[in-house]
Amino acid sequence: PATLMPSSTATATATVCIPSYTFASGTGAIVPGTVDIGNHCDDCNTLISLPFPVTFYGLTFNSANIGANGYLQFIGNITAFSNTCLPTSPFSTAVLPFWDDLRTDGAGGAAGIFTSITGTAPNRIFNIEWRACIHPPSGACTGVDTQFEVRLYESGSQVDFVYGLLTAPTSDGSSATVGVQRDTTPHFTQFSCDTPSLSTGLHVTFNLDSCGTPVASATTTPVTATSTGIPTSTPSTATLTSTRTGTAIVTNTTTAVPNLTPTGTFISTSTATPTSAATHTLVATTTGTSVVSSTATSEPVGTATRTPTNTSTQVATPSSIVTGTVTTQPPTLTVSTATQVVATHTPTGAPTAVTATIAPTGTPSVCNMSFADVPPGNTFYPAVTCLACRHIVGGYPCGGAGEPCDAEGTPYYRPGDTVSRGQIAKIAALAGGFSDDPGAPIYADVPSDAPFYRWINQLSRLHYMGGYSCGGPGEPCDAESRPYFRPNASATRGQITKIVANAAGFGEPVAGQTFEDVPPGSPYYLYVERLAARNVMGGYPCGGAGEACVPPENRPYFRPASLVTRGQAAKITGYAFFPQCSP
Numbered sequence: 001p002a003t004l005m006p007s008s009t010a011t012a013t014a015t016v017c018i019p020s021y022t023f024a025s026g027t028g029a030i031v032p033g034t035v036d037i038g039n040h041c042d043d044c045n046t047l048i049s050l051p052f053p054v055t056f057y058g059l060t061f062n063s064a065n066i067g068a069n070g071y072l073q074f075i076g077n078i079t080a081f082s083n084t085c086l087p088t089s090p091f092s093t094a095v096l097p098f099w100d101d102l103r104t105d106g107a108g109g110a111a112g113i114f115t116s117i118t119g120t121a122p123n124r125i126f127n128i129e130w131r132a133c134i135h136p137p138s139g140a141c142t143g144v145d146t147q148f149e150v151r152l153y154e155s156g157s158q159v160d161f162v163y164g165l166l167t168a169p170t171s172d173g174s175s176a177t178v179g180v181q182r183d184t185t186p187h188f189t190q191f192s193c194d195t196p197s198l199s200t201g202l203h204v205t206f207n208l209d210s211c212g213t214p215v216a217s218a219t220t221t222p223v224t225a226t227s228t229g230i231p232t233s234t235p236s237t238a239t240l241t242s243t244r245t246g247t248a249i250v251t252n253t254t255t256a257v258p259n260l261t262p263t264g265t266f267i268s269t270s271t272a273t274p275t276s277a278a279t280h281t282l283v284a285t286t287t288g289t290s291v292v293s294s295t296a297t298s299e300p301v302g303t304a305t306r307t308p309t310n311t312s313t314q315v316a317t318p319s320s321i322v323t324g325t326v327t328t329q330p331p332t333l334t335v336s337t338a339t340q341v342v343a344t345h346t347p348t349g350a351p352t353a354v355t356a357t358i359a360p361t362g363t364p365s366v367c368n369m370s371f372a373d374v375p376p377g378n379t380f381y382p383a384v385t386c387l388a389c390r391h392i393v394g395g396y397p398c399g400g401a402g403e404p405c406d407a408e409g410t411p412y413y414r415p416g417d418t419v420s421r422g423q424i425a426k427i428a429a430l431a432g433g434f435s436d437d438p439g440a441p442i443y444a445d446v447p448s449d450a451p452f453y454r455w456i457n458q459l460s461r462l463h464y465m466g467g468y469s470c471g472g473p474g475e476p477c478d479a480e481s482r483p484y485f486r487p488n489a490s491a492t493r494g495q496i497t498k499i500v501a502n503a504a505g506f507g508e509p510v511a512g513q514t515f516e517d518v519p520p521g522s523p524y525y526l527y528v529e530r531l532a533a534r535n536v537m538g539g540y541p542c543g544g545a546g547e548a549c550v551p552p553e554n555r556p557y558f559r560p561a562s563l564v565t566r567g568q569a570a571k572i573t574g575y576a577f578f579p580q581c582s583p
Contacts, residue, residue, distance in 0.1 A: 019058060021159070021180050021189040021206040028203030030149045030164040033114025033129035038509065040105040040112050041068050042135070043079045045507040051117055051126055052154045057093065057182040057208070066113055067507070070098035070130060070176065072150055079507035080462050081135070083177040085193035089435050090462065093182050097161040098148050098198070100176040102132040106140025124154040134168040146171045148198075157208040161191075163198050173198035180206055371395050371413035372406060380415050380567035383574035386581030388413075392430045393570055415567030422452035422487030424496055424569055425465060428503040429455035431577040436461065443467050443485040444478050452487050460485075464502035494524035494560030496572055497537060501527040504576045506534070515539050515558035516550055524560050536575045 039046040045065040053060050056074055065073040069081045075092040081101040084090075104111050116127045129149045133141035147164035159180060166172060178198070179190035191197065191204055369388045374381050387393040395411035398404065403412045419427075438457035441448055446456050459465045467483035470476065475484045491499075510529040513519055518528045531537045539556035542549035547557045564572075574581050 019209050020187060021057075021208055023189060023191055023204050023206045026203045026205065027201045028160075028162045029201065030129060030147065030162050031116055031118055031125075031127045031151075033127060033149075034116045035114060037066060037113050037115060039066060039068055041509060042103045042105065042140070043081050043507060044068050044509055045073070045077055045079055045505075046113065047077075047508065048115070050152070052121070052124055054126070054152045054154075055157045056095070056159070056180075057187065058157070059093070059182075066128060068104040068113070068132065069102050070100055070132070070148070071096045072128065077505040077507060079502065079505060082462060083175070083194075084436070085177060086179050086181050086188040086190040088177070088181070089433070091181060095150055095159055095180050096177055097150050098130065098146065098163075098173070098176050098178060100146075100170070101135040102130070102146060103135055103141050104130065104132045107131075107133065107143050110144050111141045119154075122155055126152040126154075128152070134170055159206040161202075161204040161206075163200060163202045166198060166200050171198070172196040178204075370410055372398060372403070372410040374413045374415055374567070378415075380413075380571055382581055383571040384413055384415065384567065386574045386578055387427070387431070387570050390431075390578075392427055392573075393566075413566065415565060415570070417566050418490040418563045419496075419566050419569040420488050421465075421485065421491050421495070422446075422450075422456060423566075424491045424499055424564070424573075425459055425487075426452050426455040427569060427573050428464075428499050429458050431573050432503040432505075434458045434462075434503075442482065444470060444475070444482040445484045446487055450487065456485055456487060459499065459503060462502070465499055490563045491569070492560060493537075493558065493562050493564055493568075494518075494528070496564050496569060497524050497527040497531050497560075500536075500573055500576045501530045506530040506576075514555065516542060516547070516553075516555040518558045518560060522560075528558055528560070531572070531576060534576065534579075537572055 037046050037048055045067045047063060047065050049063050050061065053062055054064075054074075055061075059074070061074045065077050067073065067079065069079070071091070072095040073091060074094065076094065078090045080090040083099045083101075086096075104113055111131050111133060114129045114131065116129075118125045118127065127149055128151075129147070131144045131147050133143065133145045136142065144165060145168040146166060148166075149160075149162045149164070151158075151160035151162065153159075161178065170176070173192050173194075174196040175194055176192075176198070177190070177194070178192045179188060181188040189206060369385065371384065371388070374384045378384075384393065388395070393413075395413045396403070397411055398406070398409055400412075434455075436458050438448075438454045439461060441453070442457055442460050446453050450456075456465065460467070465485075467485040468475070469483055470478070470481055472484075506527075508530065510526055510533070512529070514529060514532045518525050528537070532539075537558075539558045540547070541556050542554055544557075
C-alpha cells in the first residue's frame with residue numbers, strides 16, 4: 001500500500017493595537033456637583049450607575065467605583081491610599097485625577113463627592129466633583145482644601161480633569177498620582193506623579209488616539225509529500241483547507257500538520273481564553289469522492305495543533321484562511337478540544353469514498369490536586385481545592401505522625417491547624433495578585449530573608465496589615481524603633497476579616513449590625529460587615545456560654561478574638577477572591 005506523509009504549516013498572526021490617551025493642558029472651572037453620592041469617609045469606595053454608557057480605552061462601562069482617595073475605577077474596587085506612579089498593580093482600569101491619602105468626611109458636612117449632568121443627549125457630560133481634604137493627622141476634615149473634578153463624555157472617549165480649590169501644602173500634586181490606566185499593562189498615560197503640577201483653574205483633557213485597523217495575516221509553508229510501498233490506487237491531488245473564523249485575542253497562531261494513514265485520529269488542542277468560537281474544516285479529496293471533514297466549536301486563543309490521518313497516494317496542496325475581529329482579553333482558562341476522526345479507505349483500481357465519524361469534545365483542564373484529609377464532601381474541600389489549584393496554598397508530605405501515605409502519596413492539608421499571621425499575609429497577597437516591590441523591611445522581626453517578608457511588606461505598605469509597637473516583652477526597640485509583626489502568632493477571626501476585605505478591595509460603606517459582639521465602632525466592624533454581606537463569613541447562634549441572646553434581634557456572635565484554622569482561612573480567602581469556587 002502507498003503511505004502519504006505530507007505536512008504543512010499554516011500560521012495566522014493577529015496584530016493588535018490598543019489605543020493610548022494623550023493629554024493637553026488648559027484652564028477651566030469646576031461645574032459644581034448637585035447630587036451627593038453618599039461618599040463621606042476615610043478610604044472607602046461608592047459604586048454608582050453612570051447616566052449613560054461611557055467609553056474608556058475602547059471599552060464601554062455602565063457603572064464605576066468612586067473612591068474617597070481621588071480615583072474612579074471602571075474595573076476593580078481597591079481602596080489604596082498610598083499612591084505609586086503608573087502603571088500600578090493595585091488598580092486595573094481606572095481614572096486617577098488626584099490619587100492621594102484623602103478624606104471626604106467632616107468639614108461640617110461640606111466634604112464629599114457630588115455629581116451633575118450638563119448638556120443634552122447624545123452629547124451629555126457627567127461631572128464628578130470631589131470636595132475633600134488631605135488626610136489630617138487625626139479625625140475627619142476640618143475644611144475642604146482639595147477640590148477637583150472628572151468629566152466623562154457621552155459621545156467619544158474624552159476624559160477631563162479640572163482643579164478648583166487647592167490650599168493644602170500638598171494639594172499641588174506633590175504627593176499624588178494623576179493619570180489614566182487600562183489594566184496593569186503598558187497602556188497608561190500619566191500626567192504627573194509626586195510632582196507639584198496642579199493649580200487652581202488647571203484643566204487637563206485626555207483624548208484617545210486612533211491606531212488604525214488591526215491586521216490579520218496568514219502564511220503557509222507546504223512540504224512535499226513522499227510515498228513508500230506499491231500504490232494500488234491512482235495518484236491524485238488532495239487539497240487541505242483550514243478555515244478559522246471568530247475572535248482572535250492579541251496573537252493567534254494556528255499550525256496544521258496533516259499526516260495521512262488508513263485509520264487515525266484527528267486531535268485539536270488549544271490553550272485559550274474562552275472568549276470566541278472557532279470553526280475548523282478539513283477537506284481532503286482524491287480522484288473520485290473522498291472527503292474527511294470535521295467541525296469543532298471551541299474557544300481557542302494561542303496555538304492549535306491538528307494531526308489528521310487517512311490513507312491515499314496524493315500530493316498535498318495546503319492553504320489557510322484566517323479571518324476575525326481582534327480584541328484583547330487576559331487569558332483565564334485552558335481549554336482542550338479533541339475531535340476523533342475514524343476513517344476507512346480501501347484503495348482498489350478505482351477510488352473509494354472515505355467515511356468519517358466526528359465526535360468533538362471540549363473539556364476545561366481539570367486540576368487534580370487533592371489532600372488526604374480534605375476529601376470531596378469535606379466542608380473545606382471547594383475552597384482548599386480552589387486555592388491549591390491556583391498555587392496559593394499547599395500541604396504537607398504524607399508519612400508524618402498520624403498521616404499515613406496512600407498508594408498515590410497524597411499530601412495532607414491539616415485544615416484544623418491554626419493559621420499564622422505570616423501565612424495569612426501570603427495567602428491574601430497571592431490571592432490578590434499583588435506584585436509590588438516589598439521595599440525595605442518595615443518590621444524588626446521580618447527581615448528581608450524571612451519566609452513571609454514579601455507578602456507582609458506588600459500588604460503593610462498598602463495599610464492592609466499592621467504591627468505592634470516595639471518595647472514590649474522580648475521586643476526591644478532598634479535604632480529606628482520599628483514595630484513588630486509577630487509573623488508566627490496565630491491570626492484571629494477579626495484580623496483575617498480586615499486583611500482579606502482590604503486585600504480584596506471591599507471598601508463600600510456599611511450600615512446596621514449583623515453580630516452581637518461586633519457593634520458599630522468596634523475595630524473590625526467595617527470588615528466583618530463587608531464579608532458577611534457577601535456570605536464569606538458567618539457567625540454562631542446566640543445562647544451559648546457567655547453569648548446571651550439579646551431580643552428582639554437575637555443576633556448571632558462572630559467571636560472576633562477566636563483563632564482561625566487553615567481550613568477556615570482557605571474558605572474565607574477563597575470565597576472572597578474567587579466567588580465561583582463557592583459551592
